[in-house]
Structures are given as C-alpha cells and as structure tokens.
Amino acid sequence: MFVKFTKNQQNILEFLKQLKGEITAQDLHMNLKEKDFKIGLATVYRTLKYLHLQGIIQERITPNGESLYELIKDSHHHHLNCVNCGRSSLLKEDFCPINKQLTNWCASQNFKLYYHTLEFFGLCEHCQNEVNKANLSN
Numbered sequence: 007m008f009v010k011f012t013k014n015q016q017n018i019l020e021f022l023k024q025l026k027g028e029i030t031a032q033d034l035h036m037n038l039k040e041k042d043f044k045i046g047l048a049t050v051y052r053t054l055k056y057l058h059l060q061g062i063i064q065e066r067i068t069p070n071g072e073s074l075y076e077l078i079k080d081s082h083h084h085h086l087n088c089v090n091c092g093r094s095s096l097l098k099e100d101f102c103p104i105n106k107q108l109t110n111w112c113a114s115q116n117f118k119l120y121y122h123t124l125e126f127f128g129l130c131e132h133c134q135n136e137v138n139k140a141n142l143s144n
C-alpha cells in the first residue's frame with residue numbers, strides 16, 4: 007500500500023519514530039510545538055486517527071480512559087494492565103500472538119481486517135505478592 011503523507015503527517019511520524027514508548031495526543035502536540043512545528047491540537051488528533059486507520063500507529067486506551075499512541079514497528083503488541091497499580095507492561099515486545107490467526111479467520115468471513123485491539127486486565131507480579139502478603143498477615 008502506497009500512502010502519500012502530508013507535511014503534518016510526516017512530522018508526526020518522524021517524531022513517533024524517535025519516541026520510545028507511547029504518548030498522548032496532548033503531549034505529542036506540546037512536543038511538536040517545542041520543535042517549532044505549527045500544528046493545532048485538532049490536526050494532531052485528526053492525523054493520529056488517520057495513521058491509526060492506516061495501521062501505522064496503534065492506539066491504546068488506559069483504564070482511566072486516556073488514549074496513548076505508538077508507532078507500530080514490525081508488528082503491533084499488546085499490554086498487560088494492572089488494575090491495582092495502573093502499570094502496564096508489554097505482553098511480548100513487538101509481537102502479536104494472534105495477528106495471523108485473526109487475519110486468516112477474518113478472510114474466511116470475507117472481511118478485510120485493518121487492525122484489532124486486545125487489552126489484558128489483572129494483577130501484576132508485584133501486586134500479586136502484595137495481595138499474598140496481606141492475606142498472610144490477616
């Protein structure tokens with residue numbers, strides 16, 4: 007797929023390429039302004055939405071409803087979210103365990119899959135230990 011990018015899209019893509027990890031639209035907007043790019047927050051949102059639909063970036067919604075964006079390098083990945091401390095870690099770095107199966111399955115339904123989201127919610131190792139300790143002292 008050949009996609010021609012506008013200047014704003016290129017600037018955002020360049021920034022996300024340098025970035026390690028995820029960023030909110032507001033933080034991205036602030037960072038671009040610090041680099042003297044003249045871009046409005048609405049354009050940042052619109053561009054992120056467009057890049058997301060193109061399967062170039064992934065969007066993750068945190069348990070408190072905030073959207074985080076990240077460039078998809080080789081493959082997108084999924085996060086394990088701890089409901090207790092709010093920390094999130096990668097399921098496996100740059101790896102989606104079900105992408106191929108989903109794409110094949112959707113193809114068998116005559117559906118062309120663009121992207122999927124999958125979030126895991128539970129207790130991280132640290133918080134499980136805390137829970138165990140609390141149970142022992144009761």
Ligand SMILES: [Zn+2]
Pocket residue numbers: 088089090091092093129130131132133
């Ligand atoms: Zn935790």
Ligand SMILES: [Zn+2]
Pocket residue numbers: 082083084102103104105122124
């Ligand atoms: Zn996936």
